[in-house]
Amino acid sequence: MVRAWYFDNDEEGNKKLPHMTDPPQFVDLEGLKKIGVLYWKVDVDGDDMEEGGLVPKLKEERGYKHGDSIAISRELMPDYVDVSKMLYTEHLHPDEEIRLAVDGVAYFDVRDLEDKWIRIEISKGDLIILPAGLYHRFTVEQEKRFVKLERFFTEITRWTPYNRPADDHPARVAYLKSMEKPKEEEKKFSWCNFL
Numbered sequence: 114m115v116r117a118w119y120f121d122n123d124e125e126g127n128k129k130l131p132h133m134t135d136p137p138q139f140v141d142l143e144g145l146k147k148i149g150v151l152y153w154k155v156d157v158d159g160d161d162m163e164e165g166g167l168v169p170k171l172k173e174e175r176g177y178k179h180g181d182s183i184a185i186s187r188e189l190m191p192d193y194v195d196v197s198k199m200l201y202t203e204h205l206h207p208d209e210e211i212r213l214a215v216d217g218v219a220y221f222d223v224r225d226l227e228d229k230w231i232r233i234e235i236s237k238g239d240l241i242i243l244p245a246g247l248y249h250r251f252t253v254e255q256e257k258r259f260v261k262l263e264r265f266f267t268e269i270t271r272w273t274p275y276n277r278p279a280d281d282h283p284a285r286v287a288y289l290k291s292m293e294k295p296k297e298e299e300k301k302f303s304w305c306n307f308l
């Protein structure tokens with residue numbers, strides 16, 4: 114099951130360790146939703162993957178026409194060191210990032226609205242969607258040092274990372290704007306209550 118917590122900001126330590134604060138500050142699915150991160154639990158060995166199941170339905174709803182499967186580990190990748198450095202470099206994408214873990218364990222770090230890192234641990238059956246324009250980075254976890262992921266894309270040719278700073282990227286601007294709306298709604302609501 115997915116877990117998420119605030120990263121302890123120790124950027125010098127081993128990135129593959131959990132980096133929880135003491136005491137840990139966990140973030141629930143609602144907290145992730147507030148920054149646009151969506152989550153589904155998937156039975157990867159069962160009906161969820163079959164025609165009419167959760168994953169094919171999600172693909173259709175969100176227009177994912179392409180997909181592939183990648184395994185990340187030192188043993189399986191000749192260019193592991195470069196790839197893992199690249200994936201742990203803070204970046205964003207013009208499209209949402211969809212990943213379904215089918216084996217192993219990995220961490221996605223995502224920025225909250227105050228620019229603090231939230232670490233999301235994914236393992237078998239965790240499907241997450243990061244919105245376009247959200248700064249994030251990724252690493253495998255220390256113990257297994259291995260993860261296998263299904264990736265889905267709307268257009269495979271458009272899959273590009275833009276490293277931070279990319280604050281003027283239209284996807285970043287649109288993301289921040291989409292995060293403003295709930296705040297405005299909240300304001301309107303409290304004003305109505307006041308009247």
Ligand SMILES: CSCCC(=O)C(=O)O
Pocket residue numbers: 183200210212249250251262274
């Ligand atoms: C290897 S999947 C997760 C890493 C990532 O953020 C990406 O591929 O853009």
Ligand SMILES: [Fe+2]
Pocket residue numbers: 204205206210249274
């Ligand atoms: Fe990414």
